[in-house]
Amino acid sequence: MWSLAWKNVRRGRGRSLLTGAAVAAVVALMMIMYGFSGAVVNGMFQNMTRSTGHLILRVKNADKIREFERGLIQDAPALQERLARALPGADVEAMLEVPALLAGEKRSRGVLLYGLEPGGRLMKEFVTKKLTAGGPPQDDGDWSAALGRALARALKVKVGDGVYAFVPNTSGIGAAAFTVSGLVALPESTMEARTAVITLAAAQELAAPNAASRIVIFLPGLVSPTQQGRLEQARSKLAPLVPAGFELLTWRQAEPAMAAILDMMTPLLLIYAVIFFVLAGLLVVNTVYLGLVERIREFGVIIALGADRWRIMRLVIIESLLLVLSGAAVGAALGGLAVWRMSHGFSLPGPLARQYAEFGLPVVMYASITPAQVALVFAFALLTALASALWPAWLAGRLEPVEAMRHVA
Amino acid sequence: MNALIEARNLHKVYKTDGVETPALRGANLTVKAGEFTAIAGPSGSGKSTLLHLLGGLDRPTEGEVWLDGERLDDKNAVERARLRLWKVGFVFQAYNLIPVLTALENAAFVLELRGRPSAERRERALAALAELELDGYAERRPNQLSGGQQQRVAVARALAAEPAVIFADEPTANLDSKTGLALIEYMKRLNREKGVTFVFSTHDPRLLEHVRRVVHLEDGRIAGEEVRG
Ligand SMILES: Nc1ncnc2c1ncn2[C@@H]1O[C@H](COP(=O)(O)OP(=O)(O)O)[C@@H](O)[C@H]1O
Ligand SMILES: [Mg+2]
Numbered sequence: 001m002w003s004l005a006w007k008n009v010r011r012g013r014g015r016s017l018l019t020g021a022a023v024a025a026v027v028a029l030m031m032i033m034y035g036f037s038g039a040v041v042n043g044m045f046q047n048m049t050r051s052t053g054h055l056i057l058r059v060k061n062a063d064k065i066r067e068f069e070r071g072l073i074q075d076a077p078a079l080q081e082r083l084a085r086a087l088p089g090a091d092v093e094a095m096l097e098v099p100a101l102l103a104g105e106k107r108s109r110g111v112l113l114y115g116l117e118p119g120g121r122l123m124k125e126f127v128t129k130k131l132t133a134g135g136p137p138q139d140d141g142d143w144s145a146a147l148g149r150a151l152a153r154a155l156k157v158k159v160g161d162g163v164y165a166f167v168p169n170t171s172g173i174g175a176a177a178f179t180v181s182g183l184v185a186l187p188e189s190t191m192e193a194r195t196a197v198i199t200l201a202a203a204q205e206l207a208a209p210n211a212a213s214r215i216v217i218f219l220p221g222l223v224s225p226t227q228q229g230r231l232e233q234a235r236s237k238l239a240p241l242v243p244a245g246f247e248l249l250t251w252r253q254a255e256p257a258m259a260a261i262l263d264m265m266t267p268l269l270l271i272y273a274v275i276f277f278v279l280a281g282l283l284v285v286n287t288v289y290l291g292l293v294e295r296i297r298e299f300g301v302i303i304a305l306g307a308d309r310w311r312i313m314r315l316v317i318i319e320s321l322l323l324v325l326s327g328a329a330v331g332a333a334l335g336g337l338a339v340w341r342m343s344h345g346f347s348l349p350g351p352l353a354r355q356y357a358e359f360g361l362p363v364v365m366y367a368s369i370t371p372a373q374v375a376l377v378f379a380f381a382l383l384t385a386l387a388s389a390l391w392p393a394w395l396a397g398r399l400e401p402v403e404a405m406r407h408v409a
Numbered sequence: 410m411n412a413l414i415e416a417r418n419l420h421k422v423y424k425t426d427g428v429e430t431p432a433l434r435g436a437n438l439t440v441k442a443g444e445f446t447a448i449a450g451p452s453g454s455g456k457s458t459l460l461h462l463l464g465g466l467d468r469p470t471e472g473e474v475w476l477d478g479e480r481l482d483d484k485n486a487v488e489r490a491r492l493r494l495w496k497v498g499f500v501f502q503a504y505n506l507i508p509v510l511t512a513l514e515n516a517a518f519v520l521e522l523r524g525r526p527s528a529e530r531r532e533r534a535l536a537a538l539a540e541l542e543l544d545g546y547a548e549r550r551p552n553q554l555s556g557g558q559q560q561r562v563a564v565a566r567a568l569a570a571e572p573a574v575i576f577a578d579e580p581t582a583n584l585d586s587k588t589g590l591a592l593i594e595y596m597k598r599l600n601r602e603k604g605v606t607f608v609f610s611t612h613d614p615r616l617l618e619h620v621r622r623v624v625h626l627e628d629g630r631i632a633g634e635e636v637r638g
Contacts, residue, residue: 004507004509303490304493304501305519306490306494306522306523401467402466
């Protein structure tokens with residue numbers, strides 16, 4: 001049966017080839033789209049979580065609390081230590097956000113002082129990678145601060161100049177002098193005009209000894225939003241360590257808008273898959289149907305020899321399966337090759353890359369496709385083969401042998 | 410002696426576009442196992458219709474058909490297909506073989522439909538081809554064979570399946586008379602030597618000369634029967 005079906009597929013060579021090629025193209029295209037969307041989604045995820053972390057511990061509803069002191073995690077180092085011990089391999093960092101008045105020689109501005117751990121991931125992300133002049137902030141000996149470029153411009157200061165931070169009514173020393181260690185370029189200009197980064201120790205001494213606004217946790221090997229299981233596992237491990245009045249947020253909860261954008265990719269690609277496979281399916285229907293019409297007599301003989309309706313339908317369906325799956329195999333090979341090459345890093349053309357960088361898309365992206373996505377593409381191909389064969393198979397199954405053999409093509 | 414085939418009062422009326430064509434009008438026929446029977450009659454006399462009904466390809470409008478102890482006329486399409494598969498062999502006028510398959514694969518086709526293992530299929534099909542002196546042609550496609558050879562492959566296909574009866578509906582109609590006669594000789598030899606039951610139809614009187622039993626069909630009725638020495 002299979003060999004007869006295969007010979008029949010090969011008989012309508014031109015048509016089969018065209019249809020097989022269409023299926024191959026759709027499968028390859030879908031794989032590339034999945035690979036590409038994997039690159040985009042993972043890239044955006046990694047870009048975003050570099051600054052937000054994967055899990056965030058903070059005072060419950062900290063974003064709604066106006067009072068500086070009430071939003072703080074007191075005794076942060078001890079908690080940080082406990083979290084780090086529960087999750088070996090993870091990076092656990094504290095940060096302290098302090099609203100302050102920053103003054104140069106002649107001007108002053110209201111700013112947010114970010115106290116970050118020197119050499120930590122957040123410091124690297126917010127400062128080291130974004131420096132346009134100078135270096136990161138220090139706290140050995142003199143305290144220094146890295147300023148947003150726009151802020152430095154507003155204060156009329158440059159690297160090496162002094163600035164003064166005032167934080168009244170806190171449990172810290174309340175005021176301190178900093179040297180401008182460097183300038184950073186931030187994606188948003190409003191943010192650049194009100195951001196200064198200092199060390200965590202300096203921020204704590206200035207405003208809140210031993211405290212942090214949040215503890216940020218980076219899990220090892222978490223590179224894609226699809227690794228939800230790993231995230232939940234870490235979260236449930238940490239849950240018992242979270243003191244009352246605090247909350248442990250995932251990146252999804254912390255960045256719901258971003259999470260929604262990333263989640264949109266799945267249904268979007270499904271819609272594409274449906275459209276493409278329906279188009280390919282129409283070609284398959286056409287091919288299988290014409291193959292049937294041209295061979296009505298032959299089907300008549302096969303039925304006369306004793307093939308019943310179900311076997312005839314099976315023959316038609318098998319032809320469709322062979323046609324589609326051989327096309328799909330070729331498409332998967334081509335698509336797989338393309339995704340594999342793209343998985344080693346690719347960039348969008350220059351202007352596009354720059355434009356999308358503003359939305360958090362990395363310049364160099366790495367295509368990635370999961371086995372489940374490959375399986376999904378094949379499931380679509382399989383479904384296309386079956387659905388396309390259904391109507392021709394039904395027609396073939398209703399053939400009467402005598403009439404079919406009298407049929408004049 | 411119980412009959413292999415028994416047709417009683419067969420009527421068949423074709424309806425196409427509201428027009429009724431009576432093809433059989435009360436035909437009765439009995440065929441015993443091991444017989445070699447010719448259905449003779451002019452074109453349009455109802456030979457094909459009769460063979461189709463006897464072989465379970467179609468259902469009579471009225472009347473009964475019994476084949477090897479089973480009643481055919483009230484069976485549905487799937488049941489009749491099953492019966493054809495296991496008990497009936499067919500050779501048709503033309504367009505008989507599956508063009509993408511070799512002579513060997515064609516000869517083995519019914520056995521494949523029956524789900525026999527491939528070694529057995531091959532062995533039986535090769536033996537059947539040998540019976541029809543097609544030894545050297547097993548790997549040829551139908552379009553690489555002459556008309557006479559193709560019909561012999563069709564006979565081999567039926568033979569390989571060892572059915573209770575082989576119906577051949579004007580198997581020589583597309584052949585020249587010498588080749589046609591030769592085909593009938595093959596069938597007669599198989600009947601003589603292996604006891605294969607044949608029922609074949611023809612409108613060519615020359616083919617009937619050495620046939621033992623000839624049933625004459627006219628206007629959908631059995632007009633007479635000759636049984637010779
Ligand atoms: N499928 C059909 N539809 C309508 N009329 C048919 C059909 N098959 C046969 N007939 C008619 O039935 C009569 C007998 O046909 P058939 O059995 O083919 O005769 P034969 O085989 O002896 O030539 C003819 O008049 C023919 O036109
Ligand atoms: Mg006829």
